[in-house]
Amino acid sequence: MIFTLGLNHHSAPLAIRERVAFGADKLQHALADLTRNRPVKEVAILSTCNRTEIYCAAESPEVVIDWLAQFHQVERNELAPYLYTHDQPDAVRHAFRVASGLDSMVIGEPQILGQMKDAVRAAEESGTLGTQLHKLFQRSFSVAKEVRTTTAIGANIVSMAAAGVHLAERIFPSIAGQNVLFIGAGEMIELCAAHFCAQKPKQVTIANRTVERGRALAEQYGGSAIRLDELAEHLPRHDIVVSCTASPLPIIGLGMVERAIKARRHRPMFMVDLAVPRDIEPEVGELDDVFLYTVDDLAQVVASGLESRQAAVVEAEGIIGERVREFLGWLQSRETVPVIRGLRDAAERMRRHEMEHALKLLAKGENPEKVLEQLSQRLTNKFLHAPTQTLNLAEGEDRSQLQTAASRLFHLHPDAH
Structure with a gap:
């Protein structure tokens, strides 16, 4: 039996989501730990800034819920109000909807597909992806492609990166006169850099743990790169800060920002924290001269474009419904294989x-x-x-x-x- 369980931006606030996020460095260990001495035959874990979901072939999801709470050292009753569990056929439908971008904070966004493929790759490398989940994800990817090519689900998409630019333009008359600091060099930062740099900011800096990777991204926009441990020194010179790293703990604390604001003589600073767990301590948002936005804050901006995509959503749901029936037929046919x-x-x-x-x-x-x-x-x-x-x-x-x-x-x- 295929199960899906987890929590996302619909079911849980950011404060809960960041407590059960799986960093890339923990994923392999988590997959091995879950399948060791437990009645879980197959498993894949999808962990992004908006969701943590466990896809598994098991007799019951209860043992997986217990493991999730134990692994992250969170009481099960703390998670219970925010967790959802899907079994067949809802688990299949959910996987198809997630891959197609219908369950995303930004309807139709394509980034989730890449994140899902990364989750599958990690499960394959760990040896936890069996026949059923392999088939489920391959079908999910083909359904996502069909939805994207036959409907207008991705038309005029309002991305998180575009929403960040939109919010920054509320604070500053023009981004062209501002110094922008990007922290991290992953896919989300690349998207944000493309959107912000299209406005031709005065200066661009990339801070990353690996300076070489940061420099490669910075050179695309005529910027410079620094190490993460140089943040405190460089922070006061930047008006806009966009952060998205895989750090398990905040890398920008209240004290660091207070000193930066003092050095800036209280000129406003716009900060976007797209990381889960958060890169910037929440208390920073309480400072008078700081405008701090999280992924959940940006959701309110992107929601405005939802109505224009509703017709495409209805069409996409129809495609998914048909493909779910086909996949369930395949699952049922497997029951006759032993006979x-x-x-x-x-x-x-x-x-x-x-x-x-x-x-x-x-x-x-x-x-x-x-x-x-x-x-x-x-x-x-x-x-x-x-x-x-x-x-x-x-x-x-x-x-x-x-x-x-x-x-x-x-x-x-x-x-x-």
Whole structure:
């Protein structure tokens, strides 16, 4: 049975989401730990700034919920109000909707697809992605492609990066006159850099743990790169700060920002924290001269573009519904695999036994034509013995059902009865 459980921006506030986020450095260990000595056959973990979800093939989701709370050292009753659990077919539908961007904070955004593929890659490398989940995710990716190419779900998309620029323009008359600092060099920062730098800011700086990677991004926009441990020194010179790293703890504290504001003589500073867990201590937002926005704050901006995409959403849901039915059909067909394998194994044993018997007769000099005739008769009798006996011994409704099944299985016509 396939289950999905987790929490996202719809069900849980940021303060809860950041407590159960899985950093890239913890993911492999988490996958191995969950499948060790637990009745969980397959598992993949999707952890982004907006969601933490566990996709698994297991008998029950309860053991996974207990593990999630234990792994992050959070009381289960603290998580319970925010957790959702989906089993078949809802788990399949949920995976298709997430991949297609229908469950995102920004409807139709394409970034989630890449994050889902990263989650699958991590599960493959950990050896926790079995047949069912592999098929589920491959179908999810093909459904996402179909939705994106046949509907207008991604048209005129309002991204988180564009929303950040929109908010910054409320604070400053023009971004062109401002110094912008990006912290991190991942995909989200790359998107934000593209949007902010399109406004031609005065100066661009990239702060990253790996300076080489930061420098590569900075050079695209004529900027410079610094190390993360140089933040305190450089922060006062920047008017706009956008941060998104994988750090498990805040990298910009209240004291650092207070000193920066003092050095800036209280000129306003606009800060966007897109990380989960947060990169910037929440208390920073209480300072008079700081405008701090989180991913949840940006959601209010992007929601305004939702109405224009509603028609595409309805169309996409129709596609997903049809593909869910197809996938459930595939899952059900897998239930007959052991029976088919058993049937073929039994037939193969009969064939080998009769073949050996026929070869012995031929070795004795028996007439080949007579041996072949006998071989075919003995095989036919052996193949049909069990179903014929079962039909003869059946009574009432059971006999009627078996007769119908036999007609379908052996493609019998009415006049063959």
